[in-house]
Amino acid sequence: MMLLTLDRIPLPPNFAERLKDETRSLHRKAEQTGFMRLLIGGRMGAPAYCRLLRNLLALYSALEPAILRQAKHPLLAPVVGLDLFRCAALRADLRALSCDEETALRSVEPLAAATQAYVQRLRGFSETGPERLLAHAYVRYMGDLNGGQRLASIVANALQLAGREGTAFYEFGGAACTAALSGAFRESLESGAADPEIADTIIAEAQWAFAQHITLFDELASQADPAA
Ligand code: HEM
DSSP states (O other): OHHHHHHOOOOOTTHHHHHHHHHHHHHHHHHTSHHHHHHHTTOOOHHHHHHHHHHHHHHHHHHHHHHHHTTTSTTTHHHHHTTOOOHHHHHHHHHHTTOOHHHHHTTSSOOOHHHHHHHHHHHTTSSSOHHHHHHHHIIIIIHHHTGGGGHHHHHHHHTTOOTTTTOGGGOSSSHHHHHHHHHHHHHHHHOSSOOHHHHHHHHHHHHHHHHHHHHHHHHHHHSSOTTO
């Protein structure tokens, strides 16, 4: 019985729908923060955008190694297989935007308090807690694969970037590939019969992640002039 559980951790049918439903209102709130409206409206200045990328880099830098450490776990193996990791792309964008990536890494400009708390939380799941890591992977990568796709051209126009320079973060191999990855991620959430306890934990953690993004966006909006 134990072996079976380790072999394949099933989630309830329609789990992807439930996860989406139960995070919908928080998604809307995140979308409607002043910081996101500035970004989607093409009115964010380069310094604020770089600050966002630096904070996201810290988040993904905590998330991705933690996922890799538990890469063989049945809940995380499908995510690893999709090759979604964003750290390299974020570093490339920070370089292309002439933001000093080292500045962020050396903490000359401190990370937002919300990011620091986020990273601390993720570190707590680095050896155990695959279901919670899956929740964070869902919030980040599904966001990047869906709504995030609209941002590439908006950011390129707002920051007057040439070609794809500075927007590697949104690049998943073209529209068809991006849609396929999003579908595959959803499918990986749908597999198998019910495990309500794991499902509830994933949903609660995804709600925490959305709420923490809202805190982060509000904090970033309050730093300097984000539209500068
Ligand atoms: C300007 C802000 C944003 C816009 C315009 C936006 C827009 C969208 C759109 C259009 C979808 C596809 C919805 C569908 O399939 O019905 C989506 C999905 C998603 N977004 Fe966003 N989004 C934004 C911000 C965010 C943020 C900040 C996060 C995470 C913190 C996020 C996480 C997600 C997730 C996880 C999904 C997948 C939902 C699912 O199919 O289960 N989004 N977004």
